[in-house]
Amino acid sequence: MSDRLWDRTRRRVQEEVVDAALALFLEHGFEETTVDQVVAAAGISRRSFFRYFGTKEDIVFGDLAEQGPVILEALRARPDDEPIWDALRHAFGVLSTLVHPRRGAAIGRLVTSSPALRAAHLEKHLRWQQVLAPEVERRVGTGGAPPGLVGEAIVATALACLDAATTTWLGQGGDDLDELARLTDLALAAVRSG
Amino acid sequence: MSDRLWDRTRRRVQEEVVDAALALFLEHGFEETTVDQVVAAAGISRRSFFRYFGTKEDIVFGDLAEQGPVILEALRARPDDEPIWDALRHAFGVLSTLVHPRRGAAIGRLVTSSPALRAAHLEKHLRWQQVLAPEVERRVGTGGAPPGLVGEAIVATALACLDAATTTWLGQGGDDLDELARLTDLALAAVRSG
């Protein structure tokens, strides 16, 4: 947040590492590319790399896993009487502002092609789920079920549909964000009519 | 499946390693327990361990991730006109026959307490999803959506609800399987009425 030279330098270096790494990942694959190759390409020491990115996966996801509160804020901003699915879909919309648009599709493709990244991706969803579930349950009530169950189930379902839609979306180009929203709605509709 | 001495010995050793390892995991935690400690407790060499279990996570999950076809078989056995959610919930019932009942709750608790195990657990769901989605989509149709989307979304939702129900179930004891089925139905109902 600050603007001291240190912070600006840090952000610049981080960007450069991500650029160099994504290029390597896309060419050779995520698992096949070692951290040593990345740091060599980025001109940084191995030790410093692990201070910028706690894990190799963090190159791809950045601090997205910690952005649950941002999504929560977006969800809170939706009107209380809006159907929960619409509110969630709109709240997830902020994600597109958190990811470099040019990188979005590339990241998506990487994730589907690497078990380690898929796992990190799902773990990220779990983190968001824990943040969002209480607010969802506040809106829809527990419906007689034990506390927690309904909120968790609804958020997990919304994320699952978003994922299924993203898979389809990437398969057909992955360039139009409105199309992704449309596919997400189709998935949610299928689940609710089933 | 064969009954040569080799195979029986293999199964026996495998069971012993799992018993020793689960005891260590429950006492000290999954991440905190090293493979070296496990093999020392089980009286087997480190190298042989990695022939029995490809990864440390495999101690906990065994070959559950490869059992998608078994669930698929159970799903195919359900009548074609049964509502998809009932068919899926019943199909998932075979899982309780694949896990040592005595170990089930212990495994559940381990999974919720270790990021590495949670990731493996979700990756396992993804594997099942790919196996089950086509049969689900055959039953319910695509409803105008691109092929694949509806099947993926429905299976992912069912698994998400099963997971949410399992979390609640473990929190309240985790001993009665009928109660788990009831909680799963509650979760699914909440999702569909939302």
Added chain:
DNA sequence: TCCTCCTTGGCATTGAGTGCCAAGTTAGCA
């Protein structure tokens, strides 16, 4: 300018997972 805070990179170490090989065990067969 001096002093403090923070970053950097090198080194050593841990822990998971793999390839290779020599020695031992089992199974099938004469």
Added chain:
DNA sequence: TGCTAACTTGGCACTCAATGCCAAGGAGGA
């Protein structure tokens, strides 16, 4: 029973991700 082929075992060395420690150097305020 004895021989051989198939398979398992465990030791060793290695790769790769990740972490703790430490000395050196740049940034920023007094």
